[in-house]
Amino acid sequence: MADAALADAVAAIAREAGQMAFARWRTDFARWEKAPGSPVCEVDIDVDRMLHARLGALLPDAGWLSEETADRPDRLARERVWVVDPIDGTRDYIRGRAGWCVSIALVEHGRPVIGVLDAPARGEVWFARAGAGATVAREDGKRFDLAAGDRHDFEGARVPVDALPKTDRTLVAVEKPNSIALRIAMVASDRADLVATLRWGNEWDIAAAVLVASEAGATVSDALGAPILFNKPDPRAYGVLVTAPGIHAASVKHLAGRARAVIG
Numbered sequence: 450m451a452d453a454a455l456a457d458a459v460a461a462i463a464r465e466a467g468q469m470a471f472a473r474w475r476t477d478f479a480r481w482e483k484a485p486g487s488p489v490c491e492v493d494i495d496v497d498r499m500l501h502a503r504l505g506a507l508l509p510d511a512g513w514l515s516e517e518t519a520d521r522p523d524r525l526a527r528e529r530v531w532v533v534d535p536i537d538g539t540r541d542y543i544r545g546r547a548g549w550c551v552s553i554a555l556v557e558h559g560r561p562v563i564g565v566l567d568a569p570a571r572g573e574v575w576f577a578r579a580g581a582g583a584t585v586a587r588e589d590g591k592r593f594d595l596a597a598g599d600r601h602d603f604e605g606a607r608v609p610v611d612a613l614p615k616t617d618r619t620l621v622a623v624e625k626p627n628s629i630a631l632r633i634a635m636v637a638s639d640r641a642d643l644v645a646t647l648r649w650g651n652e653w654d655i656a657a658a659v660l661v662a663s664e665a666g667a668t669v670s671d672a673l674g675a676p677i678l679f680n681k682p683d684p685r686a687y688g689v690l691v692t693a694p695g696i697h698a699a700s701v702k703h704l705a706g707r708a709r710a711v712i713g
Contacts, residue, residue, distance in 0.1 A: 451555065451562040455507070456578045459553055460565050462503045464574065466496050466551045467567035470536055474570060475545045488539050493517050496535035496551065504531050504553070511555070514684055516653045522682075530556045530680045532656040537566075538628030547571050548626025554656035559678040564660035566630050575634045575661050583637055583664035595665035598639040601695035603703065606642040609635055616707075633658035633691045637665035643700055644691045647672055647707055652684040659689070668697035672708040687712055 473492050480490040497517035505513070508531070512524030515533040524530050531553065536542050538549030547570035555563040564583075566575040572588030575595075583595040600606060608617070609625040609632045623641055626632060633655065635641035656679050659669050671677050672688025674697075688708065692700050 451557075451578050451581075453578065453581070455555075456563045456576070456581075458507055459504070459555065459563050460567075460574070460576055462500065462507070463551050463553050463565040463567040465503070466500055466535065466553075467569040467574075469499060470496050470542070470549075470551060471569035474542060480543050488543055489517070490536075490539060490543055492542070493536050493539060497533070500531075500533055500535055500551075500553065504533070508555075512680070514653060514680065516651065520684070524680060525682060527680075528557060532556050532561070532653050532679055534630070534653040537630045537654060538626060541627035546627065548631060549628050550575075550631055552628075552630045552653065552657045554660060554679075556656060556679045559680055561656050561660035561679060564657035566634055566657055566661065568628075568631060571626075571631075575637070575658075577657075577661040577664040579660065579664070581664070583661045585634070585638060593638075595637045595661070596639065597636055597662070597665050597667035598642055598693040599695060600642045600693040603696045603699035606693075606696055606700075607640070608643050608645075609641050629654050629689070630658035633662050633689070636667045636691045636693065637662040639693075642693045642696060644689070645672065645700065645704055646688045646690075647704065647711055649685045649687055650689060652679050652681070652686065655686075655689050659691070662691045666694060667691050668694045670697070670701070672704060674698075674701040 512527035512530035541548035550568035562579040577583035
């Protein structure tokens with residue numbers, strides 16, 4: 450179990466980073482594409498630098514893996530690694546929408562032990578420590594323990610998507626923030642029953658949220674139902690599947706054909 454004082458220090462740094470990003474949200478800042486369909490802005494870079502400095506000072510022995518920092522192989526020799534997305538949901542951030550957050554995870558031996566999602570535009574902070582449960586704090590000062598839903602019927606499951614394809618017409622679409630981390634947190638708080646991606650994704654997008662969901666009782670796997678490990682040489686996983694525990698097996702079965710078609 451991760452140390453509670455360390456987890457609180459991480460949450461404080463995440464809060465500082467969230468406020469730093471929030472202060473520049475809906476203002477004029479430089480933005481560009483790292484690759485087609487992959488937006489970034491100067492605020493991403495500034496928050497990343499701040500987090501690298503602050504988290505590095507907190508645990509000098511820990512490695513570093515972030516969306517906005519060049520990857521270094523020396524992280525693979527570290528027992529502990531920070532896995533960070535300075536702004537998860539950059540597209541919403543750039544567009545002035547609220548579906549973004551600062552995502553910070555501390556990974557030990559391949560598994561997240563501390564996870565924080567600071568979402569100041571939504572007035573929410575999601576927090577989890579391995580073995581100690583997960584909570585969400587609201588801007589009014591109230592804090593709630595998280596618990597995933599108890600759904601057992603796959604049909605009618607709530608999914609945060611813009612639109613459902615015909616193959617998923619028995620599901621129910623609900624609000625979709627651009628941040629995959631916030632969509633996963635929706636399962637942790639019983640606002641959704643199922644989040645799935647069918648593509649190769651990066652560890653920094655999901656590390657903190659996976660811990661929040663797991664500690665809330667949700668079931669987490671890759672798109673084929675296998676466990677997800679972190680700090681791998683290739684820091685990607687084939688999809689993520691986060692569900693209410695009662696529908697995970699049905700979700701894997703429902704998605705299996707599409708998943709195998711993508712990976713061959």
